[in-house]
Amino acid sequence: MSQRKIKAFCLACAIVGFFLIFCQTYALPVNITAPPGMILRLVFIHHSTGENSVILFKSCFPNSNLKGNLNDPIPNITTNPLKAQDASSEYMAVPNAKGIYIDLLEYFRTRPDKLFIVITAPPLIAPDNPSLARALNNWLVNDWLKGYPLKNVAVFDFYNVLTSNGGSSDINDLNSVNGNHHRIWNGLVQYIIDNNVKNPDTAHYPSEDDHPSQVGNEKATAEFVPLLNYYYNRWITDKTINTKPSPTLKPTKTPALQKTIPLKPTVVKK
16 A cells, blocks of 8 residues: 555544444545534545545444343434444444444445545453454444445454464564454455354453453554455456546555455355
8 A cells, every 4th residue: 555645544433433434424535523512533645636535434442332132123323222322322233233334335326436444343352242352343244245245345353463463462473374354465355253262252352441452453453454455456456447547546555465366255264
């Protein structure tokens, strides 16, 4: 990515904040202001002119404290009780969160000229219902985009990456064949959930609280950047993009990457 002059930012807020920003106001984050009661953190990558081209958005760890029954129906956005709530809401249930994400796609399909990347919320040290956050994030990676016709939306499972380590919280398992990963591996997009990991639905890189430590973030960064490069190249070369990109958005040549990586992630479960 260093050879490209793109303008991007990372937006961090509760899951419902994504609905308020993208779907209620229909205001693409170019000069964005926070909805009432919400705090946004924007991180700009590269200094270039024009609109943001890549929008990364994530929720903080409280959004991994999910409730509810996985078998409950996913509500329509008009009746979704979570849409006006925050992460501490009694309605912070997996089906309601799915409903928010599903509605986001209606807006994203209107902006094929932008790349939207969901970064899942990091895991908790001691969640009340450990399997629920895992279920939501598996759904985002494997099911959310089924049938979506464009290549302008992608997912990085930050949660999964932070649920295994190299034997202790002070050692990460970057480049290991074992553990939980979301990365480019041997030329393929690889999404691994290792059933041999102990306590696989909890934070393996705790800090003074549920925020991931530097050791965990180093693993996540190393796995995310090549994946971001793949998502970017897939999007910018997608023939369904009708809006002509600016000259500065031309991708660098990565023929080996484009030839060997399939359009859909390879899911490997041990």
